[in-house]
Amino acid sequence: MATPSTDRRIDKLIHLLVKNATVVVPGPKIASEIGVTRFKVWEWIQKLRSLGVEIRGVPATGYQLMKIPDLLTPSLVRPELGAQTIGHVMVHYFRTESTNDVALELAAEGAEHGTVVVAEEQTAGRGRLGRTWYSEKFSGIYMSVILRPPLAPAAAPVLTLLAGVAAQQAVISSTGLAVDIRWPNDLLVNGKKVCGILTEMSAELDRLHAVVLGIGMNVNHGQMPAELRTIASSLRLETNRAISRVQVLVALLRELERHYGLLLQEGSTAITERWAAASSFARGKRVRVVTAAGDMLATTAGLDPSGALRLRRDDGREESLVAGEVVEVK
Amino acid sequence: MATPSTDRRIDKLIHLLVKNATVVVPGPKIASEIGVTRFKVWEWIQKLRSLGVEIRGVPATGYQLMKIPDLLTPSLVRPELGAQTIGHVMVHYFRTESTNDVALELAAEGAEHGTVVVAEEQTAGRGRLGRTWYSEKFSGIYMSVILRPPLAPAAAPVLTLLAGVAAQQAVISSTGLAVDIRWPNDLLVNGKKVCGILTEMSAELDRLHAVVLGIGMNVNHGQMPAELRTIASSLRLETNRAISRVQVLVALLRELERHYGLLLQEGSTAITERWAAASSFARGKRVRVVTAAGDMLATTAGLDPSGALRLRRDDGREESLVAGEVVEVK
Numbered sequence: 001m002a003t004p005s006t007d008r009r010i011d012k013l014i015h016l017l018v019k020n021a022t023v024v025v026p027g028p029k030i031a032s033e034i035g036v037t038r039f040k041v042w043e044w045i046q047k048l049r050s051l052g053v054e055i056r057g058v059p060a061t062g063y064q065l066m067k068i069p070d071l072l073t074p075s076l077v078r079p080e081l082g083a084q085t086i087g088h089v090m091v092h093y094f095r096t097e098s099t100n101d102v103a104l105e106l107a108a109e110g111a112e113h114g115t116v117v118v119a120e121e122q123t124a125g126r127g128r129l130g131r132t133w134y135s136e137k138f139s140g141i142y143m144s145v146i147l148r149p150p151l152a153p154a155a156a157p158v159l160t161l162l163a164g165v166a167a168q169q170a171v172i173s174s175t176g177l178a179v180d181i182r183w184p185n186d187l188l189v190n191g192k193k194v195c196g197i198l199t200e201m202s203a204e205l206d207r208l209h210a211v212v213l214g215i216g217m218n219v220n221h222g223q224m225p226a227e228l229r230t231i232a233s234s235l236r237l238e239t240n241r242a243i244s245r246v247q248v249l250v251a252l253l254r255e256l257e258r259h260y261g262l263l264l265q266e267g268s269t270a271i272t273e274r275w276a277a278a279s280s281f282a283r284g285k286r287v288r289v290v291t292a293a294g295d296m297l298a299t300t301a302g303l304d305p306s307g308a309l310r311l312r313r314d315d316g317r318e319e320s321l322v323a324g325e326v327v328e329v330k
Numbered sequence: 331m332a333t334p335s336t337d338r339r340i341d342k343l344i345h346l347l348v349k350n351a352t353v354v355v356p357g358p359k360i361a362s363e364i365g366v367t368r369f370k371v372w373e374w375i376q377k378l379r380s381l382g383v384e385i386r387g388v389p390a391t392g393y394q395l396m397k398i399p400d401l402l403t404p405s406l407v408r409p410e411l412g413a414q415t416i417g418h419v420m421v422h423y424f425r426t427e428s429t430n431d432v433a434l435e436l437a438a439e440g441a442e443h444g445t446v447v448v449a450e451e452q453t454a455g456r457g458r459l460g461r462t463w464y465s466e467k468f469s470g471i472y473m474s475v476i477l478r479p480p481l482a483p484a485a486a487p488v489l490t491l492l493a494g495v496a497a498q499q500a501v502i503s504s505t506g507l508a509v510d511i512r513w514p515n516d517l518l519v520n521g522k523k524v525c526g527i528l529t530e531m532s533a534e535l536d537r538l539h540a541v542v543l544g545i546g547m548n549v550n551h552g553q554m555p556a557e558l559r560t561i562a563s564s565l566r567l568e569t570n571r572a573i574s575r576v577q578v579l580v581a582l583l584r585e586l587e588r589h590y591g592l593l594l595q596e597g598s599t600a601i602t603e604r605w606a607a608a609s610s611f612a613r614g615k616r617v618r619v620v621t622a623a624g625d626m627l628a629t630t631a632g633l634d635p636s637g638a639l640r641l642r643r644d645d646g647r648e649e650s651l652v653a654g655e656v657v658e659v660k
Contacts, residue, residue: 104438104532108431128534152653154484157535198534202434204458205487205529206653323482323536 015075017065026062080250084257085114093119100214103144107210113148157307158268160199166255181279192233291324345405347395356392410580415444423449430544433474437540443478471547487637488598490529496585511609522563621654
């Protein structure tokens with residue numbers, strides 16, 4: 001693995017400062033509670049400041065946190081999750097190449113169901129169809145969840161719809177925005193993409209080993225790069241206010257847990273029905289279908305039980321789309 | 331990766347000795363051709379001898395190979411493959427944990443279609459359904475092939491049948507034995523298993539990244555471990571003669587290339603038809619079906635186009651088996 005995950009002791013330091021946010025915490029107390037030298041504490045304080053965390057230093061006394069930082073570290077996220085399985089184990093990076101790559105590697109090493117990998121920045125974020133995912137530091141949520149579902153590989157596509165519905169619910173509850181889902185799982189706000197999902201799996205041909213749900217969400221980006229501005233946006237740009245990434249991440253992990261439970265208890269139709277109710281793309285939408293074999297125009301006609309999108313072609317024939325993407329035609 | 335692959339310079343030494351098998355090759359000549367010291371040559375000769383390669387040392391003169399060794403190194407295998415794609419890149423190990431693990435890792439790093447990983451010994455060989463694969467050193471062929479087929483993940487199961495048919499043809503042409511295929515791809519000789527295949531993939535839900543065909547074949551095992559003796563055998567035990575592993579491996583790689591070409595040119599029915607013609611399990615065989623959901627008795631009734639096994643249950647209903655295994659009932 002190219003980059004080491006965040007030192008758990010830095011996370012302990014953040015936890016200690018957050019717990020004592022109204023007072024100045026003595027340096028020696030911090031050092032002894034974490035089990036490092038006072039110099040190491042000073043080094044880490046410098047590092048956190050360089051990451052934008054506001055910490056007041058009182059000479060010869062200690063440190064005080066001026067504002068709860070909006071970091072996605074386990075100490076700030078896990079207490080909000082209660083006893084749920086997804087996020088029970090969290091691996092945090094300040095920077096990594098791709099959280100999906102880390103998660104696939106951890107899964108190969110046996111990481112348990114529900115393990116979450118989250119990064120403040122990705123240097124080689126990946127999207128669907130071999131594309132890159134723009135991952136500005138401290139602005140987005142770049143996260144991968146390892147699932148070990150009791151499903152055959154052929155039944156796995158419903159998980160990608162599940163992730164889309166869960167992410168939509170999390171954004172709605174955190175921001176109040178109106179959020180559409182474009183098949184299979186892009187979240188759109190005012191027609192622009194704010195969240196993309198890359199689902200990968202490792203499997204035998206008849207047995208899943210692990211599914212990795214990679215979710216990239218644009219939360220606090222103050223502006224999008226020029227080349228993305230017409231097609232992508234962030235929750236902050238669409239609400240005109242700063243959004244707590246921690247709050248959105250917590251909502252997202254809770255919604256994933258809830259919808260995964262629904263899938264196991266009620267089966268895949270519980271997910272496809274929710275998806276169909278939540279997406280303007282489910283029925284009667286005029287779309288251009290982009291596949292490896294070429295483009296065509298069609299009208300959407302619901303989901304089939306596996307999660308494939310039913311399409312009615314202009315010559316009246318119907319078919320199911322399992323791969324590729326659709327673009328609204330206006 | 332736990333173990334480094336075989337030093338290419340050792341393979342060069344083997345090549346040099348094989349090329350000059352009738353004469354004594356001077357030590358200094360070997361050293362200068364490979365670009366190492368004479369002491370390093372001496373060390374490697376010791377290593378090869380410890381692996382069973384018979385090399386005569388002539389004091390103050392050089393070395394002579396007494397017998398072409400039956401090693402699966404690229405220098406002994408690749409010249410037999412011509413310009414074919416499968417095996418164009420070969421990575422050789424004297425010992426590794428699992429060639430499938432190495433191949434999956436190489437695939438994640440971008441290894442090209444047709445890359446072959448082969449080992450003389452596996453210390454943690456894996457089989458289907460989470461089982462281990464007994465991998466006695468220098469006796470079997472333990473090999474994994476990386477494929478990047480233009481198929482959707484749902485269409486990938488035909489590859490596992492393809493591997494079974496190719497392996498069957500390779501064993502028949504190398505030994506003359508009668509070889510049956512038990513669904514999906516166990517090779518049986520006189521009712522005992524001599525070859526198992528573990529197919530794994532990494533994929534998005536709608537796009538294959540890579541398929542790894544792992545093939546473990548018992549070739550020269552003088553006896554099988556007591557606990558396997560009633561169900562497994564080797565080509566040597568069934569023919570009562572030593573079998574060239576190199577010859578079987580070359581035949582196997584050629585058959586894989588040929589059948590892969592058939593799949594691309596003629597589609598999956600070219601494979602399922604060949605499989606059905608080559609297996610006594612295809613039709614009318616009374617079997618016990620072992621699945622995660624429990625066992626049942628049924629009669630086989632052909633393959634469906636995806637490679638699933640059609641089963642006729644005793645109550646007359648038909649169903650398709652995509653996962654699990656079947657055992658003949660006599």
